Amino acid sequence: MMDDLAQRQLAAIAEFSAAARELNRSLWLRGGWAVDFILGRISRSHRDVDWFAESKDADALVDLLRQLGWTEVARAPREQQRDLVKGDLDFGIALIRLKDGQPFVGGGPYGGENWPATMISESRRCQLHGAEADVIGIEAQIEIKKMTPTWVPHLCRRQKDLTDIMLLKSALSG
Template sequence: MREPDRDDLSGRQLRAIAEVLDLAERERIEVWLRGGWAMDFFLGSQTREHVDVDWFCWAADADRLSDALADLGFRATGGAPPEQQRDLVRGDVELGIALLDRDGTGWVVVAGGPYAGEPWPDGMLDAAPGRLAGLSCPIIAAAAQIEIKRMMPVWVPTMPRRDKDRADILRLGRALPPAGALGTLPRIPCYIDDRHYIDGRRRNSGGWR
């Protein structure tokens, strides 16, 4: 795997992504890139600077992944409850690893913390790998990226929608093919109010309805 050779924050973040991919393969840990870097890997080019590198992994693998990252010089910084997310830093490179679990029906949900059991979007982990700077990386589906960016201020009212999120939604939306162009595509619920969506489903503690 070729590591990027840029000597700036983005280059260091990309090298950290390469390191995470290498150790995940070695330790047989499933990881998925999320957030701004997931968008860029989906689009195939860097669209903006990123504060950190966000990941998903299964809660059952969190300790092994954290220990392996500690061997690479990352240290835990605290923040979110550890059963919900692991936050680590090495120099100016920050990693946020959100933890996943499955509920009794097999739906992918938040693993722990105050939102434990809350469902993530359908099909979120089913995307093809993204590619950027000579790297191939598992990413969350573009439709799920849009849904998360649209709905996070509703799910977590203390997190207002940022200008960069609005721009990301537009970029991702333009890159997705028209509905039906590739057969069955994930539906992207559009927010109407705190319970209703254009496709008629409602989200509550029991999942999508």
């Protein structure tokens, strides 16, 4: 059974994904919700919804969300991530740049650093409870979850990330 927050997050994911596609803007789900879309089931509750988008599309996507009732909040350098809220819903849009299909961190202190090469090239469109979203590649998702505490030392390894890695590995082998 889905709780109320999960239902509203899922509806917001569906709405934002569909609207971005209508505008021909690239947008990829990442993090815990990406795991759930890959699995085809909700594995746990989620505090927020994490995305990747191309830096060149950031302003258009933020404007789109504003039209849908979202408010931008400043949490990270704007060239690195855009964060928006709507009541208790929270979207974090990490910005990337693509060069010859290779994704790079869009800006901020890690600007220009590589993201996993398969992040976008192996992305896929997935469905969950009638919602549809493009999701980053499974192997890239695993690498990001494994490496985040190394790349960003103040972010500790969390049990939910270890569980997500196990679930993603089983999805790869299944």
